[in-house]
Amino acid sequence: MSKPAARTRLADAAFALFDEYGYEQTTVDDIAERAGVGRTTFFRHYRSKEDVIFPDHDRLLVLIRERLATSSHSTALVAVSDAVRLVLLHYLDEGDLARRRYALTSKVAALRDREIASVARYQRLFREFIAEWMGDPTESASLRAELMAAAVVAAHNHVLRRWLRGEASDPVAEVDDAMREVLALFPASQSLGETGGGGTTVVAFRTEQDLEVLLPSLQSLIEGGTEQ
Numbered sequence: 293m294s295k296p297a298a299r300t301r302l303a304d305a306a307f308a309l310f311d312e313y314g315y316e317q318t319t320v321d322d323i324a325e326r327a328g329v330g331r332t333t334f335f336r337h338y339r340s341k342e343d344v345i346f347p348d349h350d351r352l353l354v355l356i357r358e359r360l361a362t363s364s365h366s367t368a369l370v371a372v373s374d375a376v377r378l379v380l381l382h383y384l385d386e387g388d389l390a391r392r393r394y395a396l397t398s399k400v401a402a403l404r405d406r407e408i409a410s411v412a413r414y415q416r417l418f419r420e421f422i423a424e425w426m427g428d429p430t431e432s433a434s435l436r437a438e439l440m441a442a443a444v445v446a447a448h449n450h451v452l453r454r455w456l457r458g459e460a461s462d463p464v465a466e467v468d469d470a471m472r473e474v475l476a477l478f479p480a481s482q483s484l485g486e487t488g489g490g491g492t493t494v495v496a497f498r499t500e501q502d503l504e505v506l507l508p509s510l511q512s513l514i515e516g517g518t519e520q
Contacts (some may be wrong), residue, residue: 299337301327306344307392315341315400345393345403347386349410352379353417360421368425373471376448379414380467383452394456411510415445436478443474 296304305326309318320341324334338344357377363371383390397403419441426433447470454460 298329298333301339303344310396341359352382376471377467415440415441440478447471447474460517
């Protein structure tokens, strides 16, 4: 059997030491020694012991930007959903490593702070993309973009945490459902800043009554709605 790559051995060694001795008590030298490599090799792969814990957020952000950049105006929201799924799949591919990170960041305040900062970078990226898609420089549109980006990130994190806790049997399906819930909160017309200034709004619904029975009531409602 071939020897695991140095980067993988370093990550495995780091988490094992964090479990045995605690995050604060573990040094870079400890990690390198446990992995069977030198300090130079450690710093070739990671800038610090903290970097061993977290996924490559910079690379993920690049992948998200690339996916968003391939969208047209009409497919922008599809691209947002695809980008969210892309991030989730990264964590799923990590498997047990992602769960060990979750357990560790839940106990170490400094690591939680870094995780929060990382989440903010994703939210900012989505907000900027959504704001550009809206093409509306007003403050109200800026607020809608911020709210939508926050909802996108919250939906992803909700599903991710369920999977990390072993509560989600099909996290990909769950995140797709969650994104549909998010996008339903922000209809395209609302997101684009359109208002209901005029025209006709038609609401569809199902009822057991025959159409002939409903028509007089509907006509009465329409006529009542046009009275000034």
